[in-house]
Amino acid sequence: MTRDTRAPFTIRPATDDDWPALWPIVETVVREGETYVYPLDLTSEQARELWTERAPGATVVAEGADGTLLGTAKMGPNRPGHGDHVGTASFMVSPAARGLGVGRALGEHVVAWHREQGYRGIQFNAVVESNEVAVRLWRALGFEVVGTVPGAFRSPAHGYVGLHVMYLPLVD
Known part of the structure; x- marks a missing residue:
């Protein structure tokens, strides 16, 4: 577990028992339609299958001091085999x-996890161009936009926007 000294929450591995509290977060983000290409009518069962990583990956939650789940991240290999x-x-x-630092703490946790697991880099395949908060955060953590697919995401608020591929090398 990682304790963030700047905020009253802990990052820990997600458990099966977390899903009932995790689903409302996933459902809200998916239904907003601004950051993921998931179908807007995704069911809890479908979302659980998409979000819950199996080894060698992992899924974590940010848990508030009162036990409330504040956020989540999933991580693992970008591709199987030679990738x-x-x-x-x-x-x-x-x-x-x-705005409470949950995303930054999850991002820092994910970078540390990948380093500990021996990954050579981290690639985000589809960061929505209009998600300026995420793009700014990933850049602050050292990621670079290595390419953008123009108009690849249909945003309810912004229309057709690009999807960035972002990359952070973990070795020289």
């Missing part, structure tokens, strides 16, 4: 917890 030395990750933060 499994590069990791990837996805993140969701409860609307009530946005």
Whole structure:
């Protein structure tokens, strides 16, 4: 577990028992339609299958001091086989917890996890261009935009926007 000294929450591995509290976060983010390409009518069962990583990956939650789940991240290899030395990750933060440092703490945790697991880099395949908060955070953590697919994401608020591929090398 990681304790963030700047905020009253802990990052820990997700358990099966967390899903009932995790689903409302996932459902809200998916239904907003601004950050993931998931179908808006995703069911709890479908979301659980998409979000819960199996080994060698992992899923974590950010848990408030009162036991409330504030956010989540999933991580693991970006591709199998000859691509499994590069990791990837996805993140969701409860609307009530946005701006509290949950996303940054999850991002720092994910980078540390990938380093500990021996990955050579982390690739985010589809960071929505109009998600300026996420793009700014990933850049602050050392990620670079290595390419953008123009108009690849249909945002309810912004129309057709690009999807960034972002990368952080973990070795020289």
